[in-house]
Amino acid sequence: MATDTVGRFERALSDLEVGFERVAAADASERIASILEAPAVGTELPYDGVSQPDGVTTEPTAAELAAAETGVTPASFGIAEYGTVAIESRPDGDEPVALYPDFHVAVVAASDVVPDLGAAFERLEGHLRGAKSLVFATGRSATADMGDLVHGVHGPGAVHVIVLEDR
């Protein structure tokens, strides 16, 4: 995907106060390990040569999920226009792992960053017709219902996006 799409993605994420970095697939595991807050849980990262670091518990129990500070999941795709990551509801639990811990680390392939919502819907159509579920997550969970804007309500209060520049 054109680098300016990833650049636009980066700018949108920065506006949302979401962390961002590009890494080579070979370095991803190490980078994840260095930014996470323990304890961490995660789901399988389906990219060639990328795996969860040792500090991330994969196949967590519900109790481990509830206790985790960090959740690491892949994102099916990113939407540059809005700084959005699309997290698919896979059987191994991407949705709860991306949702319950206060810090969500999303890993997305550079080739999966699409420019805008229109392009996202092209990918989405296939997913949903196949009875899949996913969430477009943009920035941190927020509310203004307690009088002022507060981040980190039921969803994560901090988000970091890692783009695999060679995937």
Add this chain to the structure above:
Amino acid sequence: MAERANSHSDPHASRTQPRTRDRDREEAAARIRHLLETEGEAVHAQASVSNVRRAQVYEETDDLEELRTKARAIKEDAIERLPELIETVREAVEANGGTVYVAEDAADANEYVANVVEDAGGESAGGTTEATSDATDATGASGPTVVKSKSMTTEEIDLNDTLEREGADVYETDLGEWVLQVADDTPSHIVGPAMHLSRAEIADLFTERFDPDEPFETAEELTRFARDYLGERIREADIGITGANFVVAESGTLTLITNEGNARKCAVTPDTHVTVAGVEKLLPTVRDLEPFVDLIAKSATGQPISQYVTLLTPPVESPTLDFASDEPIAELEDEDEDGDDREFHLVLLDNGRTAMREDDQLRETLYCIRCGACSNSCANFQSVGGHGFGGETYSGGIATGWEAGVHGQDSAAEFNDLCTGCSRCVDACPVKIDIPWINTVVRDRINRDAEPEAYDALVDGLTPNAETGGLDPGKRFFGNIGTVAKLGSATAPVSNWLADAGPVRDLLERTLGIDRRRDLPTFQRECLVDWFEKRGGEAASRRRADRAASRGDAADVDREAVLYPDVYTNYVDTDRGKAAVRTLEALGIPVRVPDLPESGRAPLSQGMVATADERASALYGAVAEDLDAGRDLVVIEPSDLAAFQREYERFLPERSFERLREHSYEVCEYVYGLLENGGDPTALSTSAALAESDDRGDRGDPIAYHSHCQQRTLGLEAPTTALLERCGYELRTSTAECCGMAGSFGYKREYYELSVDVGERLATEFEDAETVVASGTSCGDQLEGLLERDVPHPIEMIAPER
């Protein structure tokens, strides 16, 4: 609930007694005064900010109009095909392994959901023990635990009451909804249901209720507490109940648009998920979602997109979470790869929606995506919130349609008059619903259902019209203001002295509900039409225009204008009419000022649709010859122009409407066009800075300008500002959406204080301004009252002296 029950006294019960309208007005005024004092500030703080952000993000969105048009078309098509879409979604959801239930009404939906909850609760759902209905007490619970999110439709059917009666513990998990649950209060806004409560009030409430070690203070403390408390409830829940923003028929996909994340948790943590959604939420295809996903956060809060756009095609593949188990969550799923351990029920609620679909006037309401933009953009809503401007469940401008459709006309009648028809919501609505029109139509229906009263005869003689029966005499009086004004002018100054006399004001207040604190208009003995005739009529005007041309001042166009003598310009504020005539002539345009019929704006704002329809035909008939002769209809009063260019579409044949729309102009728009075509601004009375145009560095005379709500909706604020700047003035414009006067609204006793509250926000913006001008009569009257100085029409600033 109790608070609201008081405000819902049966409107019919009292109307047969003499003088009860007077008492009704007094009660309505007291209710509004109370809301202004207790909730207005909190509501205004949030609603006005959302409105400003919405306007900004709309401005920044290049393809906004395309998105709105697309969204509108998709909704029209979906509602048209609704029966077919219900079958499509049934097939899709069942193929995925879920269940669809179409509930006819609230009772039907409640019974179905209660059964699902009882089954899902299993053994714990005994229900015969003294199950607590105290929603905030988790410890004594013996029934199933229900966690909810996105609950407005379940508010409509009072689902919580049913479930709690059956022994379930029900927790709202959207923070705003939870605050209401703890406070035992009702929603005041479609999107921010607890908007009427300030942070301090919520902190006090929670400190009292939950008795923390340290009293709650900040929003962060409150939010952290809510997260922990509700997080526990979600983890132990047996059933999650959510609403849906949209339901895709072809795939059975639910869309939940949220910022907090709890809807996601409620939907996927327990193994049973129930979605209660109105049938109108159905969209045909996945692709149809796109413009709505793009628009809804923009229109609701001014965010480019919401934090979470959840697209669930249940039963979902995510593993259920059993916090008592020490098995990996993913392992649970291996036993059952198709998500069969999950149960999903889609309850599609009719509750009057099929009848709305068949109702040509209410159908549009079903296009509503419940973003609250109409509430946020509404000046009256900003002052009183949804407890004043709302019915049993819904609030804001569109609530009139919803309440009339799902709870019945009486619920809409309680608040429908708070829509003044200012039309600022028309630009805000992401699906282009003509919300003022829905309010007008429902008002008309309410009028027709009311019973006549003894002193109707008093107004009958004064005010002929096409309405029958029990129309409120005040509404009839204001709806026929043209006749009143004509009579007032003919008998001036006696009519003015009379109108100012104490006993007369008392009578006017009791019978017609005209608040005695308002200054009444002063009728001119010589109306504009007579002045124009006396001055030599059309022939004299042509001579003046020709002289301007020979001086070289004229615009390079060959036009003639008919100046529309609206009721106020003709009988009350003749100065602005004279100024318009002089200005047009000075730029080479010959003018006529014939005696033309009323536009129908006044009866429209009282909900007298039949009368307005008659006026439209009469007006068009009276100007048709001028239009055929190529003359332009130039209009001073923006609300009359808005009638010609918006509402007349519903009254006139399409060709007539288009013809009138094409050839009618707002006066400053027209004058600006003349300057753009070579008219000489120095022929006008311009700012000193322009007169000494060799010194362009000099700043012009400062002017503060308030446009008019309906003028803004027509997109016609800009020409006036451009004109004033062209004439050398240093311009400042208002940000308030509306002046609060809105024709007759601010004269009415029950609304006087609300009108002043809205007006003061505008007046405060201009307090220190030396010169204030306004395009609308009402706006001018309101500002003159509050600022205690003259507020002329912009045309009076630029008109030549003679």
